[in-house]
Amino acid sequence: MTEQNSALWLPKRGTRFEVGPAAYTPAAQGEVVVRVRAVAVNPVDAIPGLAYRLVLPWLTFPAVIGSDVAGEVVETGPGVTRVKPGDRVLGHAFGVEKSQNRAAEGAFQHYVVLMQHMLSPLPDTLPFEQAAVLPLTLSTAATGMFQKDHLALALPTVSAADRSETVLVWGASTSVGSSAVQLARNAGYRVVATASPRNFDYVRSLGAAEIVDRNSSTAVAELVERIGESPLAGTLAIGNGSLKPTIAVAARTTGSKRVASAMPSLFVRMGARRASRLGVTVSGIWGGTLKDNEIGPAIYADFLPAALASGVFRAAPDASVVGHGLDAIPEALRQLKQGVSAKKLVVTL
Numbered sequence: 001m002t003e004q005n006s007a008l009w010l011p012k013r014g015t016r017f018e019v020g021p022a023a024y025t026p027a028a029q030g031e032v033v034v035r036v037r038a039v040a041v042n043p044v045d046a047i048p049g050l051a052y053r054l055v056l057p058w059l060t061f062p063a064v065i066g067s068d069v070a071g072e073v074v075e076t077g078p079g080v081t082r083v084k085p086g087d088r089v090l091g092h093a094f095g096v097e098k099s100q101n102r103a104a105e106g107a108f109q110h111y112v113v114l115m116q117h118m119l120s121p122l123p124d125t126l127p128f129e130q131a132a133v134l135p136l137t138l139s140t141a142a143t144g145m146f147q148k149d150h151l152a153l154a155l156p157t158v159s160a161a162d163r164s165e166t167v168l169v170w171g172a173s174t175s176v177g178s179s180a181v182q183l184a185r186n187a188g189y190r191v192v193a194t195a196s197p198r199n200f201d202y203v204r205s206l207g208a209a210e211i212v213d214r215n216s217s218t219a220v221a222e223l224v225e226r227i228g229e230s231p232l233a234g235t236l237a238i239g240n241g242s243l244k245p246t247i248a249v250a251a252r253t254t255g256s257k258r259v260a261s262a263m264p265s266l267f268v269r270m271g272a273r274r275a276s277r278l279g280v281t282v283s284g285i286w287g288g289t290l291k292d293n294e295i296g297p298a299i300y301a302d303f304l305p306a307a308l309a310s311g312v313f314r315a316a317p318d319a320s321v322v323g324h325g326l327d328a329i330p331e332a333l334r335q336l337k338q339g340v341s342a343k344k345l346v347v348t349l
Contacts, residue, residue, distance in 0.1 A: 007020065091120070
């Protein structure tokens with residue numbers, strides 16, 4: 001391959017991004033090279049440089065970060081059977097993961113290396129910029145919901161039978177929550193959720209049966225009432241301030257006392273100590289672990305392709321395109337720091 005690659009580099013901790021040339025890395029065993037057409041940005045991409053020492057202490061610099069990719073397959077490595085050159089795909093890039101830790105697998109470049117089992121073909125009707133909203137948030141939701149060390153829920157299918165259990169999703173209008181509500185419904189669970197009132201209709205459209213204002217002073221009591229006699233299958237806590245009320249709900253309802261949290265690990269550890277006194281177990285989600293177990297292929301290979309094609313799962317929330325080109329990504333990160341609601345910021349390449 002002779003493709004000319006370029007990337008958005010983070011030269012070292014605490015420095016500004018720089019666009020520059022990058023090596024084109026061929027696909028190895030089980031790998032796929034994708035020509036990136038759209039990327040999305042996530043809070044982990046926008047943390048201050050010095051904070052990388054706490055969140056990603058292993059990261060080697062100069063680094064190419066980013067997780068959310070949509071584009072076209074240009075090369076497949078030995079053992080790849082699911083896709084071929086020319087296929088349109090979305091995928092989760094793992095360049096910042098401790099086990100990978102290489103620039104070739106960071107999303108913010110024109111040619112990225114992805115794992116075969118962590119990508120999904122796209123229906124022709126799904127634009128790249130909308131597909132790019134999914135990977136990291138889908139992986140985070142799926143990790144918390146289906147891994148055995150978290151909620152251990154039944155896996156989703158395109159035609160799941162209804163179950164007599166409820167899943168609570170606190171923060172359902174977030175990107176992670178948008179995937180979580182849909183995954184739970186496609187696994188047959190009834191969903192009770194929280195969101196801001198302006199996003200109630202949006203969360204309802206994803207499949208939530210009951211929604212409570214997350215800012216209500218009586219949110220815990222309202223959730224307990226809405227859950228009713230249906231036993232909880234598990235609880236997903238997403239966003240600032242989510243742990244305390246979800247622990248309270250789990251303690252006051254029947255069924256599973258497990259809460260999976262997408263909060264930073266320090267908050268999870270503090271919440272876990274409080275929860276244990278109430279008989280509730282709290283676990284902290286790291287959205288990259290599913291690549292190393294059965295959940296990754298169960299979602300990206302077995303469920304997502306057919307679910308997107310049939311429309312039972314949609315790429316949500318809506319994409320908001322900030323600009324075009326690698327040099328537009330820092331502006332997307334700046335806007336992300338200011339806060340977004342029920343949308344995800346995307347850059348086309």
